Amino acid sequence: MADKSRNLSIAKRGLMSFETIMWVFTRLSALGMYALVIFGLIGALVMGARNNMNFADVMRWGFMPNVTHVENTALPDTAPWSSTLWKLTASALVLIAVGHGVHGLVVIADDYIATAKGRQIVRICSGVMILSMLGIGLYLIWTS
Amino acid sequence: MGLNRNVSLMTALRYKGQGPFLTYILHRIGGLGMAIFITVHLLASFVGGKGGHFINAIYENWAFQIFIFFCVLFHAINGLRITILDLFPKLIPYHRQAITLEWLVFLSIYGFAVFTIIRTGLGG
Structure with missing residues (x-):
């Protein structure tokens, strides 16, 4: 059965529909976030996390490599943790995470909101949320 | 479609989806929890002041960190x-x-994280 469906053309499989593209985006953005988190964890270890931070602090840095997340640790100098490299990494994480997260919220909302009007309102709200969260997130990263 | 489900609440609660359904529900709860947390955390950090510091202080509490x-x-x-x-x-x-396998990996990492958070929270 699986083999048969794979012989269909892309057009017949409907791979270009918005839902399918977002389905693929959700998976690939998750992989992108894993890569960025691992990059952050490796960077933290290189910069001295092993001797100056506990496990929870390292995890917090890994999920969002922003210097404010390591200010309460025993690190003697947080300057390397606020370099442009980490601001770019955090920005990439925010961009991917907001897209992934807001799309996830729309999927959940669609399970409970059946009317076309209601779903339209959800999509408008999600657009506003994406723009505002991106703006605030990037502002906080680049001014911290 | 939508809210016109043909099952009662009690029937839904007795649904025997077992492991896959549990992960499905927990995935949604985790996603919603993160979305609410990150949204409020960003807004609190952006607004700042007493209100922002109060909300971020809740987030730094060890009990909330476990959640x-x-x-x-x-x-x-x-x-x-x-x-x-x-x-x-x-x-x-x-x-x-x-x-x-997923539960084994999760419980190992989460257990260690909870242990560390509680030990730090208790001043260890």
Whole structure:
């Protein structure tokens, strides 16, 4: 059965529909976030996390490599943790995470909101949320 | 479609979806928990002042960290399982074994995180 469906053309499989593209985006953005988190964890270890931070602090840095997340640790100098490299990494994480997260919220909302009007309102709200969260997130990263 | 479900609440609560359904529900709870946390955390950090500091102080509390670490770690590990099975459909027949493996990985990492958070919270 699986083999048969794979012989269909892309057009017949409907791979270009918005839902399918977002389905693929959700998976690939998750992989992108894993890569960025691992990059952050490796960077933290290189910069001295092993001797100056506990496990929870390292995890917090890994999920969002922003210097404010390591200010309460025993690190003697947080300057390397606020370099442009980490601001770019955090920005990439925010961009991917907001897209992934807001799309996830729309999927959940669609399970409970059946009317076309209601779903339209959800999509408008999600657009506003994406723009505002991106703006605030990037502002906080680049001014911290 | 939508809210016109043909099952009662009690029937829904007795639904025997077992392991896969539990991960499905916990994935949604984790995702919602993170979305609410990150949204409020960003707004609190942006607004600042007493209100912002008060909200961020809640987030730094060890009890809240145990909750948010559950949301983040479960969503991340379960999401990895979903992604692997979706990208490699030949593995789907082994989804129950994948869920068992997922729980082992999750409990190991989460258990260690909770231990560290509580020890730090108690001043250890």
